[in-house]
Amino acid sequence: MADLAPTTAEPPVDPTNWTCPAPLRDQPVVVMGHGGGGALSAELVRDVFAAAYGNPVLDALGDCAVLRLGGARLAFSTDSYVVRPLFFPGGSLGDLAVNGTVNDLAMSGARPAYLSAAFVLEEGVELTVVDRVARAMGEAAKAAGVTVATGDTKVVEAGHGDGVYVTTAGVGLIPEGVDIRPQRARPGDAVIVSGPIGLHGVAVMSVREGLEFGVEIASDTAPLADLVAAMLAVTPDIHVLRDPTRGGLAASLNEIARASGTGVRLRERAVPVPEAVANACGFLGLDPLYVANEGRLVAFVPPEQAEAVLEAMRAHPQGGGAALIGECVADHPGTVVVETGLGGTRVVDLPLGEQLPRIC
Amino acid sequence: MADLAPTTAEPPVDPTNWTCPAPLRDQPVVVMGHGGGGALSAELVRDVFAAAYGNPVLDALGDCAVLRLGGARLAFSTDSYVVRPLFFPGGSLGDLAVNGTVNDLAMSGARPAYLSAAFVLEEGVELTVVDRVARAMGEAAKAAGVTVATGDTKVVEAGHGDGVYVTTAGVGLIPEGVDIRPQRARPGDAVIVSGPIGLHGVAVMSVREGLEFGVEIASDTAPLADLVAAMLAVTPDIHVLRDPTRGGLAASLNEIARASGTGVRLRERAVPVPEAVANACGFLGLDPLYVANEGRLVAFVPPEQAEAVLEAMRAHPQGGGAALIGECVADHPGTVVVETGLGGTRVVDLPLGEQLPRIC
Numbered sequence: 001m002a003d004l005a006p007t008t009a010e011p012p013v014d015p016t017n018w019t020c021p022a023p024l025r026d027q028p029v030v031v032m033g034h035g036g037g038g039a040l041s042a043e044l045v046r047d048v049f050a051a052a053y054g055n056p057v058l059d060a061l062g063d064c065a066v067l068r069l070g071g072a073r074l075a076f077s078t079d080s081y082v083v084r085p086l087f088f089p090g091g092s093l094g095d096l097a098v099n100g101t102v103n104d105l106a107m108s109g110a111r112p113a114y115l116s117a118a119f120v121l122e123e124g125v126e127l128t129v130v131d132r133v134a135r136a137m138g139e140a141a142k143a144a145g146v147t148v149a150t151g152d153t154k155v156v157e158a159g160h161g162d163g164v165y166v167t168t169a170g171v172g173l174i175p176e177g178v179d180i181r182p183q184r185a186r187p188g189d190a191v192i193v194s195g196p197i198g199l200h201g202v203a204v205m206s207v208r209e210g211l212e213f214g215v216e217i218a219s220d221t222a223p224l225a226d227l228v229a230a231m232l233a234v235t236p237d238i239h240v241l242r243d244p245t246r247g248g249l250a251a252s253l254n255e256i257a258r259a260s261g262t263g264v265r266l267r268e269r270a271v272p273v274p275e276a277v278a279n280a281c282g283f284l285g286l287d288p289l290y291v292a293n294e295g296r297l298v299a300f301v302p303p304e305q306a307e308a309v310l311e312a313m314r315a316h317p318q319g320g321g322a323a324l325i326g327e328c329v330a331d332h333p334g335t336v337v338v339e340t341g342l343g344g345t346r347v348v349d350l351p352l353g354e355q356l357p358r359i360c
Numbered sequence: 361m362a363d364l365a366p367t368t369a370e371p372p373v374d375p376t377n378w379t380c381p382a383p384l385r386d387q388p389v390v391v392m393g394h395g396g397g398g399a400l401s402a403e404l405v406r407d408v409f410a411a412a413y414g415n416p417v418l419d420a421l422g423d424c425a426v427l428r429l430g431g432a433r434l435a436f437s438t439d440s441y442v443v444r445p446l447f448f449p450g451g452s453l454g455d456l457a458v459n460g461t462v463n464d465l466a467m468s469g470a471r472p473a474y475l476s477a478a479f480v481l482e483e484g485v486e487l488t489v490v491d492r493v494a495r496a497m498g499e500a501a502k503a504a505g506v507t508v509a510t511g512d513t514k515v516v517e518a519g520h521g522d523g524v525y526v527t528t529a530g531v532g533l534i535p536e537g538v539d540i541r542p543q544r545a546r547p548g549d550a551v552i553v554s555g556p557i558g559l560h561g562v563a564v565m566s567v568r569e570g571l572e573f574g575v576e577i578a579s580d581t582a583p584l585a586d587l588v589a590a591m592l593a594v595t596p597d598i599h600v601l602r603d604p605t606r607g608g609l610a611a612s613l614n615e616i617a618r619a620s621g622t623g624v625r626l627r628e629r630a631v632p633v634p635e636a637v638a639n640a641c642g643f644l645g646l647d648p649l650y651v652a653n654e655g656r657l658v659a660f661v662p663p664e665q666a667e668a669v670l671e672a673m674r675a676h677p678q679g680g681g682a683a684l685i686g687e688c689v690a691d692h693p694g695t696v697v698v699e700t701g702l703g704g705t706r707v708v709d710l711p712l713g714e715q716l717p718r719i720c
Contacts, residue, residue: 035514053498065474072430149417151405
């Protein structure tokens with residue numbers, strides 16, 4: 001695994017005439033890092049969005065909201081997809097737009113059922129490009145077993161978009177008896193990752209930067225709801241699930257540690273990092289723990305269930321590389337540490353922004 | 361009422377190397393009219409999106425999808441909001457983002473309950489601007505009685521956005537026994553509009569073009585779910601509801617006529633067009649029937665219920681200007697005609713694009 005390089009901070013901006021209620025690091029304008037899923041994103045949510053329309057459902061800050069409506073227990077989630085380029089090894093914006101929202105729903109234990117799809121198209125983009133994105137969405141929806149039930153299209157002038165942006169929202173049904181959320185992490189929980197990390201981020205970066213690393217690295221984009229169902233068949237008592245997209249495993253684990261008031265202790269050697277990802281990260285000065293994934297989940301599971309859950313995961317196509325990478329601890333609440341190969345420990349902090357903008 | 365000026369068509373583009381399965385008027389690229397809610401939008405949906413992931417729910421093409429999930433009968437809808445400028449007389453992008461999706465849900469008879477909010481922010485936009493949009497959303501959500509339950513933020517580089525785009529999706533509960541959809545229009549139905557038309561479009565245009573028309577014209581943006589509930593309290597047997605946004609009343613009525621295989625006959629003098637809107641449209645060469653509204657609905661109601669429904673609407677703050685404007689007929693199926701003040705009739709066709717891009 002590559003060294004834990006510090007995350008690149010956004011350059012500070014002069015705070016002139018700043019009247020926003022939020023400190024937001026005294027920056028009066030939006031910077032790329034506000035979309036990175038790290039500390040800047042969290043501040044924007046807390047100081048602007050939650051201040052404007054916060055409520056207990058929103059404030060739970062899971063990957064999706066958990067609602068009761070007409071007697072049904074529903075998961076409800078949304079994400080905008082602005083990845084560039086639109087097509088990359090292993091997938092496209094269309095795949096992410098379906099799998100990303102399907103996975104957010106699945107992280108509550110829900111069976112995803114219906115998606116919405118709203119397009120913001122840039123004037124002048126070729127219709128064949130829109131068509132390719134739409135077809136990728138159709139194939140991904142079929143693979144994930146969801147129905148695209150409703151949609152919208154807007155067009156903006158050239159120079160006010162970037163070809164195709166897609167926002168999907170989704171609804172799914174949460175089985176009774178399942179209660180999966182970051183607040184439920186408990187000291188002693190086994191921390192499991194479903195497979196090798198870093199593939200999506202490195203795949204997008206390699207095509208964006210025109211880099212080659214000897215072997216082609218393909219995005220891991222995949223729907224995870226069926227894997228989650230296989231895990232829940234072992235035990236409904238899974239405590240936490242999270243898909244480590246923007247900000248990578250580091251961001252997800254920090255969010256869980258903070259939400260639950262526990263600590264997380266990882267074993268560096270146990271984290272599955274493909275050699276090609278490690279080499280690319282070493283070359284680029286990135287840390288695989290902070291690199292985005294689009295077809296992986298991290299699970300917090302009661303220790304007595306860990307072996308059976310791992311076995312079920314490994315028997316599933318999306319969990320073949322599942323690994324026990326650490327445990328939840330009572331020490332250092334809110335903090336994630338990693339035991340290095342040399343026997344030391346190091347703090348893995350919440351990234352400020354994202355090493356690589358527009359990754360999803 | 362102003363004359364029915366022809367809608368401006370998009371300039372044709374040379375169809376070079378065009379391999380998309382759709383004819384799409386032989387244009388190989390996206391033009392502004394694809395986002396206008398008229399014929400070009402409908403072709404894009406039919407030939408690209410429905411071809412890629414069509415299914416019976418999506419193909420019903422209502423303002424929202426009607427789903428069954430866990431025993432509940434749900435409405436589910438989404439819209440992206442790209443209006444410019446962000447703030448205009450009577451409202452802002454934030455108001456539209458809430459009211460627009462609330463109203464789409466309400467057009468199925470649903471009680472809107474939860475919204476999602478996904479932001480695509482442009483690098484460099486002032487955080488005070490984001491804050492103002494978010495606060496407008498918070499106030500609109502409170503007024504509409506809905507909860508913003510989940511969200512997302514992405515940031516794109518300067519020159520790839522336009523300050524703030526917001527995509528909302530929403531879910532609501534449809535009362536049992538209510539079946540409101542365009543296919544249910546029947547010859548004999550009374551056609552009712554809930555108030556004066558054209559205010560939103562003219563308000564946005566006036567501030568965008570720096571025009572003044574003597575009096576300030578404010579957008580009609582408002583949530584309509586409570587008005588719909590008042591109408592359903594008179595009779596659950598309302599056949600069709602639609603909020604005439606992009607493409608105006610003309611687009612909504614054409615969609616209903618085509619979906620139901622009926623015709624629509626309007627009386628020009630009965631359509632409530634404020635004098636200021638008529639003057640502005642006359643000056644600009646626009647037709648009020650094609651101008652967007654954001655706080656109006658059109659209803660198709662069995663004739664024997666029309667008077668009682670109108671009375672209930674007029675007693676409601678959002679329906680004070682409700683008027684019977686025509687009826688559904690068996691003649692000329694799929695076609696909307698208007699009886700002019702001079703006793704003639706004229707066809708009101710589906711617009712090709714939208715007279716005014718980025719209106720919502």
